[in-house]
Amino acid sequence: MQILLLGSGGREHAFALKIAQSKQCTHLFIAPGNPGTAALGTNVDIAATDFPAIKKFVVENAINFVIVGPEAPLVAGIYDYFKSDEVLKNIPVFGPSQKGAQLEGSKAFSKAFMLRHQIPTAAYAEFTLQNKEEGLQYIEQQQTPIVLKADGLAAGKGVLICATIEEAKSEFNQMLDGKFGDASAKVVIEEFMDGIEFSVFVLTNGTEYKILPTAKDYKRIGEGDTGLNTGGMGAVSPPAFVTNEMIQIVESTIVQPTIAGLQKDDIEYIGFVYVGLMYLKTGELKVVEYNCRMGDPETEAVFPRWKNDIIETFQATIQQQLNSINLEIDERAATTIILASGGYPETFEKGKVITGINTIEDSIVFHCGTKLVDGDTNQEVQLVTNGGRVLAVTSLHKDWKQATQISNKNAEKIAFEGRYYRRDIGFDL
Ligand code: AMP
Ligand code: GLY
Numbered sequence: 001m002q003i004l005l006l007g008s009g010g011r012e013h014a015f016a017l018k019i020a021q022s023k024q025c026t027h028l029f030i031a032p033g034n035p036g037t038a039a040l041g042t043n044v045d046i047a048a049t050d051f052p053a054i055k056k057f058v059v060e061n062a063i064n065f066v067i068v069g070p071e072a073p074l075v076a077g078i079y080d081y082f083k084s085d086e087v088l089k090n091i092p093v094f095g096p097s098q099k100g101a102q103l104e105g106s107k108a109f110s111k112a113f114m115l116r117h118q119i120p121t122a123a124y125a126e127f128t129l130q131n132k133e134e135g136l137q138y139i140e141q142q143q144t145p146i147v148l149k150a151d152g153l154a155a156g157k158g159v160l161i162c163a164t165i166e167e168a169k170s171e172f173n174q175m176l177d178g179k180f181g182d183a184s185a186k187v188v189i190e191e192f193m194d195g196i197e198f199s200v201f202v203l204t205n206g207t208e209y210k211i212l213p214t215a216k217d218y219k220r221i222g223e224g225d226t227g228l229n230t231g232g233m234g235a236v237s238p239p240a241f242v243t244n245e246m247i248q249i250v251e252s253t254i255v256q257p258t259i260a261g262l263q264k265d266d267i268e269y270i271g272f273v274y275v276g277l278m279y280l281k282t283g284e285l286k287v288v289e290y291n292c293r294m295g296d297p298e299t300e301a302v303f304p305r306w307k308n309d310i311i312e313t314f315q316a317t318i319q320q321q322l323n324s325i326n327l328e329i330d331e332r333a334a335t336t337i338i339l340a341s342g343g344y345p346e347t348f349e350k351g352k353v354i355t356g357i358n359t360i361e362d363s364i365v366f367h368c369g370t371k372l373v374d375g376d377t378n379q380e381v382q383l384v385t386n387g388g389r390v391l392a393v394t395s396l397h398k399d400w401k402q403a404t405q406i407s408n409k410n411a412e413k414i415a416f417e418g419r420y421y422r423r424d425i426g427f428d429l
Contacts (some may be wrong), residue, residue, distance in 0.1 A: 001025055003027070004061075004066045005429050006066065006068045007048050008030075008037075009070070009203070010366040011042075011069050011300065012034070013036035013071040013299070013368070014299045014300045015067065016022070016036070017040060017364075018310040020041060021309075023311075024312060024315070030044070030321015031044045032046060032047060034370055035139050036366055038372075042403050048253055049072050050325035055085065058086060058088065062373050065090075065174065065311070065314075067094040067314070070154065071101065073095070073102075073106075074096060074104075076098070076290070077098035079342070097267065097268040098261055100268060103273065103290040104107070104153070104289075104290055104292040105353045106290045107188045107289075108151045109114060110289065111126070111188055111190075114287060116261065116265075117257045118257060119261070119287055121287040121288075122190045123191040124191065126151070126187065127187055128186050129219040132176055136169055136172065139169050139189060139250050142191070144162070144163060145162055146161075146162045146192065147160070147161050147162075148162060151186035151187065152185075160175075190296045197277050197279070198277055199217065199274055199295060199298060200250055200277065201214075201215070201273075201294060202273075202274075203272055203317060204259055204271070205318065206255070207263065210322060210325065211247065212300050212427055213237050213305050213306070215235050215237035215239065215302050217295060218233045218425055220388050221233060221340075223424040230389070232295070232338065232380070233297075233338045233421070234302075234422055235298045235302075235334075236336075236403075236404070236429065237301040238400075241279070250279060255275070258290075263311065268316060269336045270290070270291065272325075275290060297389075300336045300366045301336040304334055304394055308328050312325075331395065331398065332396040333398070334400075334403060337392070337404075338368070338421060339389075339391040339393065339414060340419075340420045342389055342418025342420050344420070345388055348428075351371075351385065351386070352416040353384055353417075354370065354391070356413045360413060360414070362393075363407055364394045365410075368390055368392055369385060370384065370387075370390060370391065371386035385416055404426050409425055
């Protein structure tokens with residue numbers, strides 16, 4: 001099979017590694033990819049959301065399978081674009097329909113979905129400029145902290161946890177006034193859930209499903225979970241506190257009703273449902289959010305533990321034969337540590353020379369935000385930083401603490417100016 005993978009981060013490098021290992025893959029193209037994916041296939045300079053350019057490339061290169069990494073093309077409707085195109089309609093896209101992607105693309109949609117299908121989640125209400133006064137009154141009746149969420153995609157920044165009623169009212173006003181652009185034209189106000197988060201990743205075709213290994217990511221920039229939110233500074237799979245019994249409860253009270261809900265609502269869904277969960281102090285398990293894709297950096301921790309041929313598994317998913325697949329999982333734990341640019345998630349510089357990757361032996365290094373440039377002598381090429389999150393270092397060990405130590409040791413060996421990473425990934429487990 002000639003495969004096209006869309007995306008350019010560490011998640012896509014982890015996908016590319018599994019795809020390149022598949023017996024079914026004759027050639028892998030990645031649009032736009034990064035220097036890590038370039039070692040596993042051919043990068044093509046097309047944005048993951050440029051549908052006309054993707055169409056042209058798919059036709060000219062006889063691509064017979066398209067796999068989507070990030071949410072943006074899914075929320076923009078790439079699945080439907082292929083299905084409704086005479087030339088593309090028989091080429092499978094591995095990712096949900098635009099309606100299915102609304103589970104991530106609209107918080108109001110996903111909350112209504114959960115309510116309709118009795119899936120446990122925090123109580124909520126939604127407001128726009130039209131009923132702003134009602135929203136302010138609603139806030140006054142809530143307990144603090146209060147959670148405010150921009151309805152639409154806001155690059156991971158659209159969730160605010162407000163300590164006081166006053167702060168919540170002020171933020172609510174700013175959100176409706178366009179703090180997150182169109183994404184906050186509608187605001188979801190939610191009850192705060194106190195507990196510890198983790199995620200399950202569900203592979204599904206809308207009727208059958210398989211649950212991949214669980215993971216926990218570390219979203220805050222600072223050690224001890226302090227400071228600003230980021231895309232994710234590290235991940236552990238599995239998180240030690242998640243028991244089989246908890247997974248069974250999640251399966252029966254959340255995963256099964258989610259899949260049944262997709263059917264009842266007539267939503268075409270092939271791909272991953274990322275279920276972000278809160279294990280509350282009360283012992284309850286509730287949904288924090290859905291995403292319509294795999295997580296980043298969770299994929300870099302989960303995929304190295306997943307042993308099946310990924311393309312055979314994806315084909316079985318599309319052909320409604322997922323139940324015939326036995327998931328094979330490496331029993332070892334995985335810890336992923338993100339190396340970030342100094343200043344991230346606020347302003348940071350790019351173009352810092354990266355050294356030391358070639359010295360790493362007992363970890364996998366995924367590229368997130370890197371670039372190859374001509375070196376000083378114009379002869380050798382150099383790897384430089386090209387994003388906030390630069391590299392992900394993953395290690396496997398039967399003892400997750402050892403896995404973390406190996407990742408820490410190897411993170412230290414990789415150098416670039418301003419390099420920052422959290423040395424406490426897993427501290428709370
Ligand atoms: P979301 O984009 O919905 O995942 O929200 C981003 C982060 O905000 C989550 O990973 C949680 O850490 C936090 N969060 C969101 N909703 C709640 C809630 N109702 N209670 C507590 N924390 C929340
Ligand atoms: N690591 C969080 C996410 O992928 O949404």
